[in-house]
Amino acid sequence: MSDVILVLNAGSSSVKFSMFAVENGVDRLSLVVRGTVEGIEGRPHFVARDASGRPLADEDVAAGTADDHHEAALAALLGWVEGHAAGWQPVAAGHRVAHGGTLYAAPVLVGPHVIGELEKLAPLAPLHQPHSLSAIRALARVRPGLPQVACFDTAFHRTQPPVAQAFALPQELSRAGIKRYGFHGLSYEYIARALPDFAGAAADGRVVVAHLGNGASMCGMKGRQSVATSTGFTALDGLPMGTRCGALDPGVVLYLIEERGLDAAAVTDLLYHRSGLLGVSGCSSDMRELLQSPDPRAAEAVDLFVYRIGRELGSLAAALGGLDVLVFTAGIGEHAPVIRRRVCEGARWLGVRLDEAANLEGDPRISAADSAVSVWVIPTDEELMIARHTCDLLRAAGPAGFSLCESGPKVC
Numbered sequence: 124m125s126d127v128i129l130v131l132n133a134g135s136s137s138v139k140f141s142m143f144a145v146e147n148g149v150d151r152l153s154l155v156v157r158g159t160v161e162g163i164e165g166r167p168h169f170v171a172r173d174a175s176g177r178p179l180a181d182e183d184v185a186a187g188t189a190d191d192h193h194e195a196a197l198a199a200l201l202g203w204v205e206g207h208a209a210g211w212q213p214v215a216a217g218h219r220v221a222h223g224g225t226l227y228a229a230p231v232l233v234g235p236h237v238i239g240e241l242e243k244l245a246p247l248a249p250l251h252q253p254h255s256l257s258a259i260r261a262l263a264r265v266r267p268g269l270p271q272v273a274c275f276d277t278a279f280h281r282t283q284p285p286v287a288q289a290f291a292l293p294q295e296l297s298r299a300g301i302k303r304y305g306f307h308g309l310s311y312e313y314i315a316r317a318l319p320d321f322a323g324a325a326a327d328g329r330v331v332v333a334h335l336g337n338g339a340s341m342c343g344m345k346g347r348q349s350v351a352t353s354t355g356f357t358a359l360d361g362l363p364m365g366t367r368c369g370a371l372d373p374g375v376v377l378y379l380i381e382e383r384g385l386d387a388a389a390v391t392d393l394l395y396h397r398s399g400l401l402g403v404s405g406c407s408s409d410m411r412e413l414l415q416s417p418d419p420r421a422a423e424a425v426d427l428f429v430y431r432i433g434r435e436l437g438s439l440a441a442a443l444g445g446l447d448v449l450v451f452t453a454g455i456g457e458h459a460p461v462i463r464r465r466v467c468e469g470a471r472w473l474g475v476r477l478d479e480a481a482n483l484e485g486d487p488r489i490s491a492a493d494s495a496v497s498v499w500v501i502p503t504d505e506e507l508m509i510a511r512h513t514c515d516l517l518r519a520a521g522p523a524g525f526s527l528c529e530s531g532p533k534v535c
Contacts, residue, residue, distance in 0.1 A: 125145075125209065126144070126213075127143060127211045127212065127213055127214065128145060128214065128215055129141075129204070129213045129216040129217070130142070130216070130218075130219075130506045130509045130510050130513075131197075131216055131217070132219045132506075133193060133218070133254045133255050133257065134251075135254050136161065136162060136164050137159050137160060137161045137163060138159065138163065138196045138197065138200070139158075139159050140156075141156065141157040142154070142157075142204065143155065143506075143507070143510040144211075145214065152507065152514065153174070154174045155174055155211070156173060156179065156204075157172055157506075158170045158179075160197075160200055163186075163192040163193065163195070163196045167185070167186055167192075167196055168184070169183070171203070184199035193258045193261035194261035194264055196261075197258065197261050197262050197265050201213065201266060213266075214269075215270040215272060215513050215514075216269055216271045216272070217230075217271075217272045218255055218259055218274065218509070219274060219505065220252065220256075220273045220275050221248035221252050221255065221275070221276050222241070222247050222248040222251075222252050222275065222276070222277050223273070224240070224244045224247070224300065224304070225281075225300060225302075226240055227273070227275050228278050228281040229278055230273060230274045230275070230278070230512040230513070230516060231272070232271070232272055233259055233271040233272065237273065238259065238260070241256055241273065247356065247357055248357065249391070250395060255273075270516075272509075274309060274509045275308065275309075276306045276307055276308045277304045277308055279305070279308030279309070279312045279315075279342075280305030280306075280308055281349075282349050283303075283349050283350060283351060284350070287303065287350065287351045288302045289302060290302060290303065290355075303354075303355040304354075305342070305354050305355070306340060306354045307338065308349070310334050310452060310453065310503040310508075311332055311342045311344070313503050313504050313508045314450055314452055314501055314503060315347040316347075318330065318347065318448070318450065318499075318501070321488070321501060322497055325447050325448050325497060327345075327346050327347060328345070328448060329343070329440075329446050330343070330347070330446075330447065330449075331343050331344075331436060331443070331449050331450070332450040333436075333449070333450065333452070333456055334456065334503065335455035335462065336456070337364060337365035338358065338364050338365070338367070339361070339362040339428075339455070340353045341362065341435045341439055342439075343440075345443060350442055350443060351439055351442040352439075353370075353435045353438075359394055362431050362432060362435060363400060363403070363424075363431055364400070365399050366395065366396050366399045366400070366408050367394065367395055367398060368398035368399055370431070376394075400428065403420065403424035403427055404423070406418055406420065407421070410425070413425050414459070414461060429462060432462075432466050432469075433466060433470065436449075436466070436469075436473070446473050446496050447497070448496065448499065449470070449497075449499070450498075451466075451498075456500065457500055457502050457503075460482045463477075463482055463489065463498075464482055467489075467490075467498060470496075474495030475494060475495075475496045476491040476493055476494035476495075476496075477494075478490060478492075478494075487499055487501065
């Protein structure tokens, strides 16, 4: 049997997963499978591919009841994993969890107390937190002895100074937890670890990472730690995203309620699901489609996206006291050279000089030799980051590993 770490990213209608083989104790991880269980609220469909992209499974699976969509999906996934001819044995599961609040600045072994604390944070990440917790509970029912680790998208930003986390609100509200948390931390943490291999000693200097995808944000780092970021109390803030509005005058929300008659549910739907690139363009949230569309509204959406990146870049450079390194990552950052070009052209005032050929050819370094700022395209790997954290906790537990009990996790 081969020990594997299962990495899960649960949504409302799907469970994305990857699986890493544990080699040499817990010192090396190798991706062996990646896939999804889609349509879990209706007709679940299971797809798996190996590390090279070769199909391993493509089949319908049994549907769950209205109360256990995730349970049925995870039961099908684990049944396939444990019955595969390769002889895989899951030893732990790591979950991407959007929000850790002020309590969790590092990954944590999940037990009943932890789940209770994370439930309280669901209003701060309504699109993600409830589904992650549903998957954690479902997996505990399907495999009660399997250790589970929660890895937080907010944890990386807990190194920010208090002033960077504060809103100008009464102190009692700040003490109640209304502050800037930041998101996409697992992606930024991966880039922070990988960056010395690309940028050398400059990796510890003044760095801005642009995580540009359907969810988008930017982070300023010093010493490879988060100093400031574009997202705040929720993942609505900062850049416009696929369907989310990004930074918005709070007065707009008051206007929508008082003058347009929208209630909280309608405002939530508007800002989370019908805004961003989709809202501006009126046709798509997909940057690939927008770049190819002749519709002038599509061009407006792209223009706004690039403009806001430039504004955030200037803000983060101010927080850092300058800029040494700029990194593009995530779906748009890694695969849209026209967006990278436009951002770099707008950042010439910061000393950025683009190498056009390198940018088009997909080289890791896309800045010109005379650029005062080195610019890089580095693929992120949040799943590997989660697997590493899960392994670190296994290592800390020693040879005996973990056991779970009703009062919470204990190290045996």
